[in-house]
Amino acid sequence: MASDKQIFRLSGALHLTAIDWKNSYHRTSVAASLVQATYILERDRQEQRQGPQALAPGWWEFFHFQLYRVLVDDTDSSITGAIYEFKYPSYSSSYLELKPPRYVIAFRGTILKESSLSSDLKSNLQFTGNILHKSPRFQIAMQAIQEVISLSGAANIWLAGHSLGAAIALLAGKNMAKVGCPIETYLFNPPFISAPVDKIKNEKVKHGLRIASSLITAGITAAVSSNDQKQQREYSFQVLSTWIPYLFLNPLDHICSEYLGYFEHREKMAELGVGEIGRVATQHSIGSLFSTALGKDIEPTHLLPSAFLTMNMNCGQDFKECHGIHQWWTQDFQWQSKLHQFS
Incomplete structure (x- = not known):
């Protein structure tokens, strides 16, 4: 059964009826919402919600995006990331001037469900051991990023991720910056390996x-x-x-603080x-x-x-709230x- 936080009309950024693409809060909200969409894409897959029953589309359609492609972990077929393409509304020419991202590539974090937990935990261990770059999940992400850059150019792309997904976005962003292709990047509650x-x-x-x-x-x-x-x-x-990524932390979240x-x-x-x-x-x-x-x-x-x-x-007040994407x-x-x- 879906929780309220999976349903956009109950928990989404409904107050953002007009996006000001120069406003940092608006940009942050869109990036976070598309990361949430990626979580729910995987939830839809796990719970076999398709067509009108699928909950994920509301999280991108509200902001005039469409799903361009999903990134799938070959080991368990779980959706670990997604590419969203912005579609200019026909009724508004102002979008052309404000330059929203053409593509947003968003990565989810760990989902505590049996069908994806094993591969998620493996990726977390690879991050802890500083070998995330060797993981198939990261290599799939890098290939997708390079393909989208070839389509649209790095300046028209955002990377975004939460928790483990933020670690993937961070490493990918670092790799691209090193070769002269810095990408606007939003890192929500990324893990930091250290004693607290x-x-x-x-x-x-x-x-x-x-x-x-x-x-x-x-x-x-x-x-x-x-x-x-x-x-x-x-x-x-x-x-x-x-290269200056946007880093979002909660001081009470021990994973990123x-x-x-x-x-x-x-x-x-x-x-x-x-x-x-x-x-x-x-x-x-x-x-x-x-x-x-x-x-x-x-x-x-x-x-x-x-x-x-x-x-x-x-x-x-609690860990889920402090570490969650919804904040x-x-x-x-x-x-x-x-x-x-x-x-």
């Missing part, structure tokens, strides 16, 4: 742990990385620094006069350094040079935004 230092209430203890972690990371980097590896990682971060400390700590290290240590630490994780020591130069999937970070200050189009969304740019 941000949950520590004592600010002095928290900052002390972060400083110690940075010193350890910088020390291990010096010990296990060759000069060529250090220069390559620095160059990679510099290349990526001009560590991004807050990640960016804030880098600034504090610069203020303390040890910015170079902060620069080195922000490019590496302990896990990736152990891989380097074993002869595998693996770039951490989750680390970002730059981002336009938005926090939902109307934090919610990003609600009318009581109270955000606080800041640009973090690596230089």
